[in-house]
Amino acid sequence: MRLAIAGIILAFVGASVQAAGALPPAEVMRRIDEVQIAFRDARYGEALAASRKLVAEYPSVTAFQLLRGAVAEYVGEFDEARQAYTEARLQEPGNPLTHYRLGALFIRLGRYDQALAHLDDVVGSHAWDVSWRFLHGSATEKTESIKHSQVLAEVAQLKIDVLMEKGDVEQARAMARDFGIVRAGVDYCADARRQTSGSDRQRALNAYRLAALASPPHPECLLLYGRWLTDDGYIRLAQWMVRDSIRLATEPNHRVSGEHYLRIRLSGGREISKRAEQLTQIARQRFIRDGDRAGATQLLDEAMQLEPAFARPYLQMAMITWRQQEREAALGWLERALKVDPDCWRAWRNLGQGLVSLGRHAAAERPLRKALELFGDDFGARLQLARVLYAERRYDEFVRETRQALQLGGAVPPRDVNDVSEFLAVFERNGPGESLPPVPDPKILIGWSYD
Structure with missing residues (x-):
């Protein structure tokens, strides 16, 4: 998604700098640069505080309002971002950047019609002939219009995002063709598969x-x-993509696979608030990237209020409390996740894994078996179950589960497979020992990791 690209957040703020009362443009830019340096250095709390201070001192400077909105949006303070962008629009109604930022923010909030209205205002700020070619021209004219304007190119991409988020996938494809974003005769799927093995997720x-x-x-x-x-946490768009794959599938097993994935990984296909999705995604970043537990928890509390039946915020709260050594609280959050979504594979898996790590092997068996019932190709969960069975001296079952796990290990790093194989070989040669079997858990399967 285009909204995942953080670089667009501050890219155009400098373009709005004009004479600002007592501050000349050079001084405005110097102060913006100070905030941008903090932002680029991942000192987001400092960047937000500095932008707030600038607005308090110079409330009539539109660029400072936009800056505050951009940083607030990035860290999930959506109400503050909207307030800042709205103030900027009131100060400079004709400034296309204020409409661009409001349009992008409204996409994050799931308010798509408002987003499109602001994006149309951005297009309308261009010369009449330019905006006409963008909106009504031939495919060739539309392609040329975005080649000559970075702003219009971004608007086109955001409009496509809106269509995809709303589930109008065919219309999004038509728009992508019209603007030359995709071309006939190119095997984009093959190119995407080649990118899968690389390290650049974006x-x-x-x-x-x-x-x-x-x-x-x-x-x-x-x-x-x-x-x-x-x-990556884009649950709504993921649901539409999986639904479309089911609709277009020609093989029954592909349809079954898609329907199963919707059920156990995507809230059963239930509609999720876009704002709740985004808050959950940003909360994870604020905790893992910034170490900001208070900020992350605040965002997750809001997400749970918006979508009580959305399991992922509970999973994130479990992750936060577990990493803070609050084990019982973490297990409680996982149990709450299962109350709102009994088919959530990740909640069953994490609950079983957490109980194993605490040595509660008897309690761990049920959630691990449930996780494997939902997703049988889970290498790590099967080894966790094998450890449970070994600890309970059910050695025949331990061997069976370990061998089954090793059959899944084609994509697993050789060191992890070797550790498991060596332990099994020693066990079969010498019988049980004092140590428990290894439980490597590599993050290797696309769509089954990072949460």
Whole structure:
């Protein structure tokens, strides 16, 4: 998704700098640069505080309002971002940047009609002939219009995002063709598969997005794109991509696979508030990236109030409390996740894994078996179950589960497979020992990791 690209957040703020009362443009830019340096250095709390201070001192400077809104949006303070952008629009109604930022924010909030209205205002701020070609021209004219304007290119991408988020996937594909974003005769799916093995997740996501917009789309690539989006927290769009892969699938097993994935990884396909999705995604970043537990918890509390039946905020609260050594609280959050979504594979798996790590092997068996019932190809969960069985001296079952796990290990790092194989070989040669079997848990499967 375009909104995942943090670089667009501050990219155009400098363009709005004009004479600002007592502050000349050079001084405005110097102060903006100070905030941007803090932002680029991942000192987001400091950047937000500095932008707030600038607005308090110079409330009539539109660039400072936009800056505050951009930083607030990035850290999930959506109400503050909207307030800042609205103030900027009131100060400079004709400034296209204020409409661009409001449009992008409204997409994050799931208010798509308002987003499109602001994006149309951005287009309308251009010369009449330019905006006409963008809106009504031939495919060639539309393609040329975004080649000559970075702003219009971004608007086109955001409009496509809106269509995809609303589930108007065919219309999104038509728009991508009209603007030359995808071309006939290019195998975008093959290119996306090549990107899968690389280390650049954003590049792979962009490649799969193009594959989803191509005509005709490949059902298996749509499913893979849905899985990539799931890992990165874009639940709503992931649901639409998986649904589209089911609709276009020609093989019954592909349809079954997609329907199963919707059920156990995507809230059963239930509609999720876009705002709750975004708050959950940003909360994870604020905790893991910034160590900001208080800020992350605040966002997750809001997400749970908006969507009480959305399991992922509970999973994130479990992760936060577990990492803070609050084990019982973490297990409680996982149990709450299962109350709102009994088919949530990740909640069953994490509950079983947590109980194993605490040595509660008897209690761990049920959640691990349930996780494997939902997703049998889970290498790590099967080894966790094998450890439980070993600890309970059910050695025949331990061997069976370990061998079954090793059959799944084709994509697992050789060291992890070797450790498991060596332990099993020693056990079969010498019988049980004092140590428990290893339980490596590599994050290898797209769509089943990172949460």
